[in-house]
Amino acid sequence: MTAMYLKSIELAGFKSFGKKTTLEFGTRISSIVGPNGSGKSNVADGFRFVLGEQSMKSMRGKRGEDLIWGGSPALPRMNRAGVKVVFDNSKRLLDLDFKDVTVERVVYRDGQNEYLLNGTVVRLKDVIRLLAGANIGGSGYQIISQGEADRILNASPRERREMVEDALGLKLYQHKKVESERKLEETGMNIDKTKSLRRELAPHLNFLRVQVEKIEKAREMKDELAVRLNEYLARENAWITQEDARLRDDEKTHDAELKKLAESVSHARAVRASAGQGATADLKTKIGDREGKLSEARRESEQITRELGRAEGALEANTVTVEQIVPVPHVRQFARALSETIAEAERENDISIIKNRLGQIRERIKAFVEGLSGAAPETNEEVRQQVEALAKSLERVRTQEAALAGELETLRQRIAEAREAGFTAERDLMELESSVRVAQSKLGGVRSARANIAGLRQRFEEEVREGIALIGAAVHGWEKADIPAGALLEEDRHAQEKRRREIERLKIKIEESGIGGGDAVVKEFNQTKEREEFLARELVDLESSAQKLQDIITELEKTIDARFTEGIKHINVALQNFFAKLFGGGHAKLEVEEPRRKTARENLDAESEDEEDFVSEEEGLYAGLSIDVALPRKKIRGLDVLSGGERALTSIALIFSMSQVNPPPFLILDETDAALDEANSRRYADMIRELGNKSQLIVITHNRATMAAAGELYGVTMGQDGVSKLLSVKLEEAERVAK
Numbered sequence: 001m002t003a004m005y006l007k008s009i010e011l012a013g014f015k016s017f018g019k020k021t022t023l024e025f026g027t028r029i030s031s032i033v034g035p036n037g038s039g040k041s042n043v044a045d046g047f048r049f050v051l052g053e054q055s056m057k058s059m060r061g062k063r064g065e066d067l068i069w070g071g072s073p074a075l076p077r078m079n080r081a082g083v084k085v086v087f088d089n090s091k092r093l094l095d096l097d098f099k100d101v102t103v104e105r106v107v108y109r110d111g112q113n114e115y116l117l118n119g120t121v122v123r124l125k126d127v128i129r130l131l132a133g134a135n136i137g138g139s140g141y142q143i144i145s146q147g148e149a150d151r152i153l154n155a156s157p158r159e160r161r162e163m164v165e166d167a168l169g170l171k172l173y174q175h176k177k178v179e180s181e182r183k184l185e186e187t188g189m190n191i192d193k194t195k196s197l198r199r200e201l202a203p204h205l206n207f208l209r210v211q212v213e214k215i216e217k218a219r220e221m222k223d224e225l226a227v228r229l230n231e232y233l234a235r236e237n238a239w240i241t242q243e244d245a246r247l248r249d250d251e252k253t254h255d256a257e258l259k260k261l262a263e264s265v266s267h268a269r270a271v272r273a274s275a276g277q278g279a280t281a282d283l284k285t286k287i288g289d290r291e292g293k294l295s296e297a298r299r300e301s302e303q304i305t306r307e308l309g310r311a312e313g314a315l316e317a318n319t320v321t322v323e324q325i326v327p328v329p330h331v332r333q334f335a336r337a338l339s340e341t342i343a344e345a346e347r348e349n350d351i352s353i354i355k356n357r358l359g360q361i362r363e364r365i366k367a368f369v370e371g372l373s374g375a376a377p378e379t380n381e382e383v384r385q386q387v388e389a390l391a392k393s394l395e396r397v398r399t400q401e402a403a404l405a406g407e408l409e410t411l412r413q414r415i416a417e418a419r420e421a422g423f424t425a426e427r428d429l430m431e432l433e434s435s436v437r438v439a440q441s442k443l444g445g446v447r448s449a450r451a452n453i454a455g456l457r458q459r460f461e462e463e464v465r466e467g468i469a470l471i472g473a474a475v476h477g478w479e480k481a482d483i484p485a486g487a488l489l490e491e492d493r494h495a496q497e498k499r500r501r502e503i504e505r506l507k508i509k510i511e512e513s514g515i516g517g518g519d520a521v522v523k524e525f526n527q528t529k530e531r532e533e534f535l536a537r538e539l540v541d542l543e544s545s546a547q548k549l550q551d552i553i554t555e556l557e558k559t560i561d562a563r564f565t566e567g568i569k570h571i572n573v574a575l576q577n578f579f580a581k582l583f584g585g586g587h588a589k590l591e592v593e594e595p596r597r598k599t600a601r602e603n604l605d606a607e608s609e610d611e612e613d614f615v616s617e618e619e620g621l622y623a624g625l626s627i628d629v630a631l632p633r634k635k636i637r638g639l640d641v642l643s644g645g646e647r648a649l650t651s652i653a654l655i656f657s658m659s660q661v662n663p664p665p666f667l668i669l670d671e672t673d674a675a676l677d678e679a680n681s682r683r684y685a686d687m688i689r690e691l692g693n694k695s696q697l698i699v700i701t702h703n704r705a706t707m708a709a710a711g712e713l714y715g716v717t718m719g720q721d722g723v724s725k726l727l728s729v730k731l732e733e734a735e736r737v738a739k
């Protein structure tokens with residue numbers, strides 16, 4: 001004996017069950033009997049409903065409302081219909097950790113549905129999943145509705161295949177496959193998206209890469225520039241500092257020299273001045289004066305000589321008169337001189353000159369008269385004395401004369417000397433002035449060299465500033481560097497100039513590279529690269545998961561295929577057995593058709609019928625199932641030639657054989673035996689018993705043989721109030737109740 005799974009069903013406000021009604025299932029085969037229209041099929045509908053049926057048609061209604069107790073004069077209508085089934089879960093039929101599992105569904109008048117698992121509201125999906133795990137639900141072959149026994153015969157090969165797959169418990173794999181296919185499709189979309197993102201990113205990344213390469217080149221150039229610039233600046237600074245110090249010393253030296261020369265010049269000028277015109281003029285005046293005095297002295301000595309001569313003559317003659325003393329020529333000369341001076345005065349117009357001449361005349365007269373009176377000696381003695389005195393005077397005058405002549409000589413000597421000194425001073429001055437010029441030109445040279453150095457210093461500072469702008473703080477390296485060898489030597493200047501030109505060239509190159517703030521570009525490049533690498537990794541991940549999904553799908557397909565093939569084999573064995581039993585021979589067999597493509601029509605139907613089901617929309621090849629039937633003693637084969645009863649028998653054989661191979665926990669058969677004659681009813685009852693060993697059965701029937709196979713019987717009746725009522729009955733009563 002296998003386990004019992006279905007414990008009870010409770011119908012509350014569901015269709016004709018206006019009052020809460022519970023059916024407890026205590027045996028493997030339960031039979032529900034009762035008169036037409038009492039509500040037996042409503043119980044089967046209740047099963048469908050609670051197991052998640054979405055098709056109203058299969059529950060014989062149009063809207064959700066039709067499922068709710070509609071009310072009768074005796075009992076008012078209700079607002080909700082609820083059906084609850086209790087499963088014995090001690091064998092973990094359902095994947096839930098409970099001993100009993102209650103599945104409940106409620107529908108309200110507004111069409112709202114509610115699903116509860118052990119009293120907790122869940123989604124329809126959850127219910128369907130849970131039941132599918134226990135081989136319950138799906139295409140619904142385990143609830144065979146009234147008059148629908150041959151549904152499996154009427155179904156299309158594709159629908160039939162689905163029913164068989166369902167019966168074989170392949171639905172779970174199908175769901176998994178569909179799920180995997182959906183995931184694969186999603187993954188495929190993500191792969192496409194990732195690829196297109198990478199494609200979009202590629203040109204930008206390339207652009208950035210080129211930029212960054214340029215930036216790196218520029219950075220290398222900048223590093224080189226820093227090295228070169230530091231050496232250049234260190235040398236330049238050393239040179240400028242040295243030159244500046246040297247030139248400052250030179251300037252000082254030349255300044256001092258010039259000062260000294262200026263002093264010498266002014267001294268030489270003084271010397272020249274003292275030896276010059278002023279001094280000579282003074283000497284010349286003196287000479288003039290002495291010359292005048294000398295000629296005076298000579299005149300005096302001549303006169304004295306003459307008077308002395310006369311006096312000596314008179315002394316010889318012993319007689320001396322004035323007439324003798326004053327010679328006539330002397331008087332004449334006196335008169336002539338006077339007359340000449342008067343004539344000169346007469347020619348003059350200037351009164352002052354005339355007056356001057358008159359003065360001269362008076363002086364002349366006075367001198368003549370004095371000469372007459374004073375010079376008239378009285379006696380010889382007197383004359384002798386006179387001679388003596390005159391001789392003495394003459395000597396004095398002559399001494400005076402000699403002294404003056406000597407003085408004159410000295411003065412003339414001095415003039416010559418002064419002239420000589422003047423020439424010497426002039427020469428010295430000229431020499432000094434030329435020295436000054438030389439010194440000045442030297443100083444000028446030093447100053448212009450200093451100006452040049454100042455210019456170099458300015459250029460140097462400018463270069464430092466430019467360097468900061470180009471390479472930043474790295475430019476200060478030169479400050480710490482030792483003075484490079486040769487930096488202080490003149491011959492380094494050529495090399496230094498070469499360095500400078502190279503630095504200029506480098507600067508131009510850096511400027512031409514045209515990259516200023518490269519940091520932002522580098523950052524963006526790194527980010528973009530990271531993004532690209534992320535996408536590449538993502539792609540690898542996605543492709544590997546796509547591969548995995550593909551593998552899973554392939555594996556599932558293999559499993560489904562293998563189980564299906566294996567299942568069909570087993571079903572066919574059972575089918576042949578049941579068929580032969582029912583028909584007393586003959587053959588029946590399920591055959592897998594040649595694969596064909598699903599039509600668009602079929603796809604559409606599948607979509608509109610099963611809104612919430614997991615039907616795949618695959619367009620793949622689909623091999624349907626056909627049934628080959630050969631009745632005993634009849635020549636024609638195929639389903640089309642079967643009578644109603646024969647169709648029912650064939651269906652029953654097929655359904656039962658399917659149930660045998662993968663027995664569902666329970667099976668509900670609603671008057672599946674309606675079309676059978678008595679003999680077949682008995683065979684049917686035997687089959688029910690056989691089937692009951694594998695699945696729990698709930699059989700709705702009017703057939704006594706069938707009733708007899710059941711362990712317990714429920715009678716359903718409907719009174720005047722229109723409410724279905726339930727009563728437990730014995731077999732003996734059953735037939736009465738059923739009528």
Ligand code: ATP
Nearest residue numbers: 015016035036037038039040041042066068069070
């Ligand atoms: P048969 O033996 O002829 O197949 P049955 O016992 O299977 O009959 P059901 O089809 O289960 O009968 O019951 C039909 C009855 O249920 C009808 O009388 C119908 O009026 C009643 N019924 C169906 N839906 C409702 C509803 N929503 N409210 C009240 N009664 C309803």
